[in-house]
Amino acid sequence: MQAIKQQLNNAFEQVMISVSGLPTCNANVVTASKPEFGDYQVNGVMAIAKQMKCSPRELAQQVVDCISTQALGLIGRLEVAGPGFINVHIAGPFLLEQSNNILTDPSSFIRSAEISQKIAVDYSSPNLAKEMHVGHLRGTIIGDCLVRVLEKLGHHVIRQNHVGDWGTQFGMLITHLRELQTENNNTNLQLADLEVFYRDAKTRFDEDAEFASKSRLSVVKLQSGEAEYVRAWEMFINESLKHCETVYDKLGVTLTRSDLDSESRYNDDLPQVIADLDSAQLLSQSDGANCVFLNAFKGKNGELLPLIVQKTDGGYLYATTDLAAIRLRMSQQIHRSLYVVDARQSLHFQQVFAVARKAEFVDNSLSLEHIAYGTIMGKDGRPFRTRSGESIKLIDLLDEAVKQAHRLVREKNPNLNPDEMVHVANCVGIGAVKYADLSKNRTSDYVFDFDTMLSFEGNTAPYLLYAGARIHSLLSKAAGSGDIGRKILEIGEPAERALLVKNLQLPEVVHAVAMDCYPNQLCSFLYELAGLFMRFYEECPILRSTGETMASRLALAQLTVHTLEQGMDLLGIESLEKM
């Protein structure tokens, strides 16, 4: 179905244009802020009235009169309210028809976008020198949610896991690895804990001058493609990727090896980037480094801020690789390129995007968007770390979440068999971590706190999972009653109507997330949906009712579980039938 909000916007905008005579109007339709205001409210009339210097309420009334003459099945009733709002009540028959269409053909629920775009989403991007830590959590989870949403809308999504697999530190690591290989065959064991391996290599690098110079040499040999070094590097990268994949697997993240877009991939393109910047007359030398200065970026005393693209020693930087990658994306006819990266890098991206435009590596057909997210903080208000100040391994954090969830599941529902308990604990623990992140506005920092997210109350994954489990329980008890639960025949109670309307709003929320990349909108929606279901469940007997009422209520429960699970799936959270 087409999103209701979109249909209303279109309808009201048309009428507003014809009534006002203006070339364009923004109806500004939003979901009603209170139930008494109906289902939706049109906010745009007041702004138009201001432009036209006429009475907002009169204009609103004119709009209402024109709309009502059109055969719009979806609008039941309109009223002008307050200073010039139009309150919209959706028609009952429309609600029934729409929801029954969805029950008949669930795939028709979320319609694809009118134009299918090619969208690159850069996310997760761990540094392969070390294991993934909390700092990778948000990007991985938010990015994965966005790719799911965009794909659901029929876009061609290209996942890009821009792993850091190139640079000075790999010289140190492969030197250490090669030396271990000669004296000990079981290097897998050595690589079982990458943190320890990294620390050992780093210690040697800092304390052993000979090792350090060997390491620097290794980088040169690796980058010039010497086979032995490349082999050691590949072995290391392969092991490191396995660590990432364990995390992805646990998190239910859709990234695979085919999504790798590693830094090393761009190695050969980098000299050309510099050459092209030079021929575009953007390159200038400053203190021995190759820089691009743009007027828009000023630092202290009004001096221009450089984007350094090549170091004094000839080495390339993150910015250089990003420029190479942008150029590749342009050549692939991509419409949007999303960078799901920490907000602290926003200046970097502003500069890179600006330079890419100035150098004409991209034109207006490609939208470059930094999808910035805030930092995960500890309860002390400092970035989240262990007590000793080290970063927390992501795998440990996830295991802890599952462990705590398991304890809780055992306590809440001792009747589950051990296998079910493990499954539920997994789903609840991982879901809680993901949901806690996705439900916050991505641009703000948030406090990571097991106690809050695993208290499993309020706006959390377990609340949503519990709503789903209750519905599954209902449906399985009603199974065998034949055709029951296929069609909603009547809307009686206000709680039923509210739930039904909410269900139908999934498509507009999904579209909004695809546009603005704020997954917390989808979370809020699902939380409200689950809340409305809980109320419906308390107020309206289902299995205790009879005839059409029971059939209708079961169908509404069926619709709700479908909406809920569809939404959870888009968030990347697995649903449960029992908990």
Place this chain on the structure above:
RNA sequence: GCGCCCGUAGCUCAACCGGAUAGAGCACCGGCCUUCUAAGCCGGGGGUUGGAGGUUCGAGUCCUCCCGGGCGUGCCA
């Protein structure tokens, strides 16, 4: 110094590019399980949206200033 972001209930967070009486959860107080999963539901108290001006029919949201915090700011990514 300059730039970006932030400051909302005791705590953790919302608020759909300016909309109606700023919403949830936790915590606190009080109700609801012999009937569909109480990880639930219902009710209550709790706010000068850091402060002061301004813009307008209307401001948590936009502008100016001040206070407080975070991040970034030339050879890491």
